[in-house]
Amino acid sequence: MLNSDFIHYNNESVIFSGACNSGTGLTNSFAQELANISGAKVIGMVNDGAAVVN
Numbered sequence: 001m002l003n004s005d006f007i008h009y010n011n012e013s014v015i016f017s018g019a020c021n022s023g024t025g026l027t028n029s030f031a032q033e034l035a036n037i038s039g040a041k042v043i044g045m046v047n048d049g050a051a052v053v054n
Contacts, residue, residue: 009038009039009040010039010040011039011040011041013038013039013040013041014040014041014042014043015034015035015038015040015041015042015043016042016043016050017030017031017034017042017043017044017045018045019044019045020045021045021046021047022044022045023042023043023044023045023046023050023051023053024044024045024046024047029044029053030044031043031044031051031053032044032053035053041053
């Protein structure tokens with residue numbers, strides 16, 4: 001769905017991923033992949049906190 005015309009993101013969009021450790025590994029995490037595909041800022045969970053990836 002991310003690559004379809006159904007949902008549109010831009011560099012001002014923010015996506016919060018509450019899935020456990022979705023931001024762990026920051027450079028190769030699910031959150032980073034989502035940011036790369038969507039162009040949005042993604043906040044992903046890392047251990048007991050959250051991290052922002054661009």
